[in-house]
Amino acid sequence: MLWKNSWFQIAFFTGGLLVIDSGPNPLFSQSNPTPPTTPAYTPPATPSASSTPPVTPPTPTPATPIGPQAGQTWTNSLGMVFKPVPGTSVLFNQYDTTVQDYRAFVQATGREQPGGIYAIKVKDKGAGSHSLAWDLNPNLSWSKPGFDQGPTHPVVGVSWNDAIAFCEWLTQKERAEGKLGQKQMYRLPTDSEWSAAAGVGKYPWGDAWPPPAGGANYADEAYAASMPGTGWPHIPGNDGYPRTSPVGSFAANRYGLYDMGGNVWQWCMDWYQASMNSAEVRAGYPAFNKDGGGHTYKVLRGGSWRNMTPAGFAVGYHEIDVPGGPDVPAGRRDRSGFRVVVVIAAP
Numbered sequence: 001m002l003w004k005n006s007w008f009q010i011a012f013f014t015g016g017l018l019v020i021d022s023g024p025n026p027l028f029s030q031s032n033p034t035p036p037t038t039p040a041y042t043p044p045a046t047p048s049a050s051s052t053p054p055v056t057p058p059t060p061t062p063a064t065p066i067g068p069q070a071g072q073t074w075t076n077s078l079g080m081v082f083k084p085v086p087g088t089s090v091l092f093n094q095y096d097t098t099v100q101d102y103r104a105f106v107q108a109t110g111r112e113q114p115g116g117i118y119a120i121k122v123k124d125k126g127a128g129s130h131s132l133a134w135d136l137n138p139n140l141s142w143s144k145p146g147f148d149q150g151p152t153h154p155v156v157g158v159s160w161n162d163a164i165a166f167c168e169w170l171t172q173k174e175r176a177e178g179k180l181g182q183k184q185m186y187r188l189p190t191d192s193e194w195s196a197a198a199g200v201g202k203y204p205w206g207d208a209w210p211p212p213a214g215g216a217n218y219a220d221e222a223y224a225a226s227m228p229g230t231g232w233p234h235i236p237g238n239d240g241y242p243r244t245s246p247v248g249s250f251a252a253n254r255y256g257l258y259d260m261g262g263n264v265w266q267w268c269m270d271w272y273q274a275s276m277n278s279a280e281v282r283a284g285y286p287a288f289n290k291d292g293g294g295h296t297y298k299v300l301r302g303g304s305w306r307n308m309t310p311a312g313f314a315v316g317y318h319e320i321d322v323p324g325g326p327d328v329p330a331g332r333r334d335r336s337g338f339r340v341v342v343v344i345a346a347p
Contacts, residue, residue, distance in 0.1 A: 066179070067181045070089075074342070077174055078104060078170070080093050080101060081094045081095070083255055083257060085193070085196055086255075088196050088197070088341075089343070089345075090342060090344065091341060091344065092197050092339065094256055095248060095339070096155075096247055096258075096259055096338065096339050097154065097163075097166065097339060097340060098152050098154060099149055099152070103143070105165075105170070108173070109165075113141045113162075115138060116136055116139060116141065117137065117145065117157035118136050118332060118333045119333070119334040120134065120306065122227065124228075147242075147334075152246040153246055154259070154264045156334050156335065156336060156337050159324025159329075160298045160323035161325050161326060162326075163338040167188065167340055168186075171186045180342075181345070183345050184342065184344060184345065186342050187341060188267050188268055188339075188340060188341070189339065189341045191299050191301070194268050195301075195315065197257055198260050199253055199255075203313050203314060204216065204253060204313070205251075211261075211262075214239070215251065215261075216250050216259065217241050217244070217249065217250065217263045218303065218304075219306050219307055220239055221238040222239055223306070234308055242305075245263060245305075250262075261313055262302070262304065265337065266301050266302045266337060266339045267298060267299075267300055267337075267338040268300065271294050271295050271296075272318065273294050274289055274290070274291040276318045277318050281311060281317060284311060285311075287320075297322060298323045298331075300321060304335040321333070321336065
């Protein structure tokens with residue numbers, strides 16, 4: 001007889017019953033192995049503050065400066081190169097504003113010049129004698145000043161207001177392009193800034209008169225030969241240019257600026273005050289004694305291709321003209337251009 005989980009082997013022997021063995025029944029038992037023991041989870045030890053290495057924050061990358069920087073030569077979007085001048089907080093364009101610079105402004109803005117510009121007209125006085133006088137020619141303009149000019153000649157026939165409009169356009173253009181900071185701007189030089197850039201000599205080239213060969217573009221033999229008849233006063237020598245010359249044709253001054261004397265007169269920001277010209281200059285040019293109360297004329301500096309006298313080229317000499325306007329030809333002459341400066345950081 002069998003019971004679950006146990007079994008009996010029974011043997012019959014004569015005379016009795018013998019139980020030989022007993023134990024688990026290998027046929028009917030169910031195996032229940034003991035599951036393996038899983039080690040208890042032990043979290044990693046938290047390092048102490050004293051053992052934690054310090055975390056060094058990343059070094060921020062310095063921002064790239066925008067626009068011109070103090071004491072450094074800088075080139076703008078038109079390819080105009082600006083130079084530092086000691087004693088000023090601006091950079092000076094190394095050249096006068098060129099025809100191609102001004103053309104970019106006109107093409108972008110559509111600015112026109114109604115009424116023409118003033119140009120020198122030769123008047124025949126008879127017997128081989130001639131004189132010069134300003135003449136308003138409605139057929140002339142900055143792009144047709146009455147003589148040949150290439151793209152790198154200084155623009156002429158622009159008034160003070162025309163020059164200011166150019167500076168404002170270029171400022172807005174380059175701020176929008178991210179090439180100029182919001183506190184940086186283009187403008188004309190002040191009278192004192194122009195004086196600092198001209199140097200300490202009596203003339204832009206030094207103290208000697210007449211100017212040295214190759215020193216500047218002025219009214220010399222090339223100019224005289226272009227005029228009708230003979231006997232026109234002029235400076236000795238021949239620079240090869242009867243009117244304007246390409247910028248950079250003559251030697252730069254100590255600050256790397258070209259044509260600070262000759263080629264074209266350069267507009268400045270300032271209103272003219274009679275005290276700007278010396279008593280000696282005002283005695284020779286009585287018109288300079290009248291400044292209109294200080295709000296009639298703007299200052300021009302540097303002389304032009306038409307100048308031939310020591311006074312006109314003297315660093316301290318101040319020419320004057322009315323500022324003009326967008327719709328009037330006043331202030332637009334075939335001898336007048338401008339040079340711009342860039343303000344590194346406006347106050």
